[in-house]
Amino acid sequence: MTTLLEKGRLGESLAEYEIVDMHAHLMRGPFPWQESSADHLVRAMDQSGVKTSLVSSLECAGFRMEACNEVMYEATQKYPGRLLGYVYVWPGDPEAVRAEVERRLEQGFVGIKMLVLMGYDYTYPGYAPAFEIANERRLPVLLHTYGGQRGLADQVPTIAPRYKDANLVLAHAGAQKVEEHIQIANEHENTYLELCGSNATYGAIETLVESVPLERIVWGADDLPLNMSHQLGKVLGADIPEEAKKQILSTNARRILSQIRK
Numbered sequence: 389m390t391t392l393l394e395k396g397r398l399g400e401s402l403a404e405y406e407i408v409d410m411h412a413h414l415m416r417g418p419f420p421w422q423e424s425s426a427d428h429l430v431r432a433m434d435q436s437g438v439k440t441s442l443v444s445s446l447e448c449a450g451f452r453m454e455a456c457n458e459v460m461y462e463a464t465q466k467y468p469g470r471l472l473g474y475v476y477v478w479p480g481d482p483e484a485v486r487a488e489v490e491r492r493l494e495q496g497f498v499g500i501k502m503l504v505l506m507g508y509d510y511t512y513p514g515y516a517p518a519f520e521i522a523n524e525r526r527l528p529v530l531l532h533t534y535g536g537q538r539g540l541a542d543q544v545p546t547i548a549p550r551y552k553d554a555n556l557v558l559a560h561a562g563a564q565k566v567e568e569h570i571q572i573a574n575e576h577e578n579t580y581l582e583l584c585g586s587n588a589t590y591g592a593i594e595t596l597v598e599s600v601p602l603e604r605i606v607w608g609a610d611d612l613p614l615n616m617s618h619q620l621g622k623v624l625g626a627d628i629p630e631e632a633k634k635q636i637l638s639t640n641a642r643r644i645l646s647q648i649r650k
């Protein structure tokens with residue numbers, strides 16, 4: 389039987405594995421592509437054989453929450469089932485946050501995206517309505533927790549027990565702070581480790597698979613701006629069982645999506 393790694397090396401389609409990308413964006417700005425970012429993202433998915441991406445729009449970024457999410461909504465309408473929306477949240481006004489999240493969930497969005505890079509901690513009161521709704525509906529919440537920036541050890545241990553039914557997806561766990569991620573994942577059952585990163589700690593995926601329950605590791609590409617095939621290659625080439633690769637690339641994310649309450 390041809391393995392996932394062999395298929396990847398041969399450039400064969402991985403479509404049969406029904407891969408789910410838990411971390412993608414719509415973006416523009418410094419990137420020179422000549423098509424819409426939704427078209428660009430779906431083309432990358434087709435090239436890599438990725439079936440579905442959970443996407444947040446950062447096209448407008450910053451405080452323009454509604455405008456960002458409108459771009460995302462249009463993309464989900466253009467690519468139904470291929471692109472699923474995270475509601476991007478700017479926490480300046482808690483009532484605006486609640487209204488925006490409720491409205492976008494009505495439109496079919498499936499999760500929430502928060503970026504500590506915007507200058508607000510995840511414990512900031514403006515985020516609370518979004519976490520409360522995520523808790524009620526068992527939504528995935530994608531949290532940027534990268535690098536020397538705040539968000540991981542100083543905030544996730546506070547948020548995770550407060551919103552036990554929200555599934556907190558910790559971005560970039562395969563790229564850095566591996567030991568911190570292992571500790572948090574083992575202490576909080578509603579945290580998931582997502583693997584993308586422009587850099588990669590050698591052996592990180594193997595260490596995570598050895599150290600946390602396998603169902604708590606999910607795959608994301610951060611495409612755009614990162615490259616989907618690069619992020620996929622980290623899992624295909626990892627020294628872990630074939631079955632573990634399939635769970636990371638598809639089964640675990642599908643379980644998170646199946647838990648969402650309508």
Ligand SMILES: [Zn+2]
Nearest residue numbers: 411413559610
């Ligand atoms: Zn990202």
